Amino acid sequence: MIEIKNLNKFYGEKQILKNINLTIEDGEIIGIIGESGAGKSTLLNCLNRLEDFEEGSVLIDGKEIKYLNYNQLKGIRKNIGMIFQGFSLINRKSIYKNIAMPMECWGYKPDEIDMKILEVSKLVGLEDKLKCKPKELSGGQKQRVAIARALTQNPKILLCDECTSALDPANTKSILNLLKSLREKLNITIVIVTHEMSVIQNICDRVAIIKDGKLVQVEQVDKAFINKSEYLKELLGEQNIEADENYENIIISSLYNENNKDIIYQLNKHIKSKYIIKAAEFINTSKGRIFKYNIDLSEDDLETVIEYLDRNNINYFHIDRGEE
Numbered sequence: 001m002i003e004i005k006n007l008n009k010f011y012g013e014k015q016i017l018k019n020i021n022l023t024i025e026d027g028e029i030i031g032i033i034g035e036s037g038a039g040k041s042t043l044l045n046c047l048n049r050l051e052d053f054e055e056g057s058v059l060i061d062g063k064e065i066k067y068l069n070y071n072q073l074k075g076i077r078k079n080i081g082m083i084f085q086g087f088s089l090i091n092r093k094s095i096y097k098n099i100a101m102p103m104e105c106w107g108y109k110p111d112e113i114d115m116k117i118l119e120v121s122k123l124v125g126l127e128d129k130l131k132c133k134p135k136e137l138s139g140g141q142k143q144r145v146a147i148a149r150a151l152t153q154n155p156k157i158l159l160c161d162e163c164t165s166a167l168d169p170a171n172t173k174s175i176l177n178l179l180k181s182l183r184e185k186l187n188i189t190i191v192i193v194t195h196e197m198s199v200i201q202n203i204c205d206r207v208a209i210i211k212d213g214k215l216v217q218v219e220q221v222d223k224a225f226i227n228k229s230e231y232l233k234e235l236l237g238e239q240n241i242e243a244d245e246n247y248e249n250i251i252i253s254s255l256y257n258e259n260n261k262d263i264i265y266q267l268n269k270h271i272k273s274k275y276i277i278k279a280a281e282f283i284n285t286s287k288g289r290i291f292k293y294n295i296d297l298s299e300d301d302l303e304t305v306i307e308y309l310d311r312n313n314i315n316y317f318h319i320d321r322g323e324e
């Protein structure tokens with residue numbers, strides 16, 4: 001478990017992280033998203049003390065890392081793998097040698113290294129590329145090498161800083177699938193810093209939004225997308241749809257399930273007068289598919305619709321226009 005408590009971080013006079021509090025459970029995949037310069041990478045780097053922090057604490061499995069000396073830190077960092085956007089591979093060395101590097105530093109015996117490399121290269125699907133050089137690999141394959149290298153230390157935590165930002169959509173998808181399968185097989189905790197909302201949607205259990213150094217929202221991904229906060233809308237570049245004062249406006253949004261899959265058909269059966277679907281959106285998340293309909297309907301139909309939605313346990317938000 002990672003526990004971040006009242007974390008404050010400064011560069012000179014400038015405060016970069018402002019009273020961050022966050023607990024990350026074992027085996028969780030959490031995504032940290034925010035605008036450029038918000039403090040995402042700095043926060044990630046505080047988790048293994050690549051960056052020191054002035055105030056607050058970071059506990060890894062109950063152990064405070066703030067005051068650890070160099071040797072103690074090395075021990076903790078063994079449990080925390082890190083992967084970056086740029087892969088950090090040595091081009092003149094083979095894939096085998098690139099993966100072997102941390103084990104060589106730690107003084108493992110050659111046959112131990114051999115066995116481990118066989119194991120991790122199978123996990124990331126690179127067992128036939130060990131003799132290649134990085135330049136012979138695609139971006140996605142290079143990131144797999146970086147992940148394999150991190151896995152040689154049997155990490156309990158994987159910190160990923162924009163690990164798919166340099167990849168095309170197909171390679172991004174394959175790396176995200178790999179991370180998901182690693183969590184399933186090894187119960188690794190994964191913290192992902194990203195500016196790509198698709199990464200958050202596809203694999204994260206929770207999303208943490210950081211704005212100007214403050215953690216402004218931490219929520220389960222499905223809940224965050226069912227009822228988007230102003231922060232999330234801002235990151236998505238979405239604007240609120242203007243309300244039409246002649247209608248009641250309702251947003252119906254839920255995870256798809258047996259109960260609500262034919263919601264529009266059902267509404268048609270219940271509503272007397274015409275209604276307007278102003279926007280419809282379908283989002284795939286790690287928790288399932290979310291639908292969202294923004295509907296204008298007559299005042300007469302509002303009560304019937306709300307009753308239907310309540311009865312069937314379907315989420316909705318009635319936009320209160322107030323008394324104009």
Ligand SMILES: Nc1ncnc2c1ncn2[C@@H]1O[C@H](COP(=O)(O)OP(=O)(O)OP(=O)(O)O)[C@@H](O)[C@H]1O
Pocket residue numbers: 011016034035036037038039040041042043195
């Ligand atoms: N070594 C440093 N010295 C001084 N200021 C720094 C240093 N590193 C980062 N900063 C500043 O800290 C702030 C947060 O940087 P950080 O890299 O954490 O943001 P980020 O959210 O990861 O941004 P991006 O998405 O662009 O990578 C920025 O204003 C940045 O300029």
